[in-house]
Amino acid sequence: MTLVFRNELSAYCGIPFKYRLDGSIFNLRWLQTQTKVSTGTVHELQYAHDAALPSYTPLSLQHSLNALADAYQRAGLTINTKKTKILSSGSHPSPASQPSFTVQGDALNTTQHFTYLGSILASDLDLSHEIQQRIKLALSAFGRLGHRVFFNHNLSVATKVAVYKAICISILLYGCESWVPYRRHIKALEAHHICCLQSILHRVHKKTAPMYTLP
DSSP: OHHHHHHTOOTTOSEEEEEOSSSOTTOTTGGGSSSSOEEEEEOOEEETTEEEOOOSSHHHHHHHHHHHHHHHHHTTOOOOTTTOEEOOOSSOOOGGGOOOOEETTEEOEEOSEEEETTEEEETTOOSHHHHHHHHHHHHHHHHHTIIIIITOTTSOHHHHHHHIIIIIIHHHTTTGGGOOOOHHHHHHHHHHHHHHHHHHHTOOOTTTSOOOOOO
């Protein structure tokens, strides 16, 4: 289905990018050279029954939506327009000039925040909503395991910390490979981490573990 979808796309669809695999992948100067630089295009990000279509222009996005709907229709599948949202980043035009998108005649709604594969994507590219959600989920997991693990006097501290790292830290830092956090985000994560460790050790030091809130 992916090949059928990409065959329907035009040259201006998707997000083009450059890369090289000989080290220093974050050296932007090396990407400006004419040799050892490869190019590619991201047309879609599909995972199970979810799909995201990145695009630079409204025209190319509408073309990608039409191609994806046609490919799904050939396979006997349909796009759930009620769950499909449009998330635009960067400059936001007025509601009157906001472009509209349709899938097989059904209009799609726009949103400022969208949850994709467990991560919150924001139109203003602010990471605060995602950090707050990660802290809430990690705190909820910590609370569910509190009496059985973290506050259980029959378990050693090493066992409690191992469970904390395996479950709570994994939830807290889920998707962090794609984050570009500011100092306030790191302070909020560190404050939550310190408070959890103090609860496991039954120690409270309010002066050394202040709670940070994100705006």
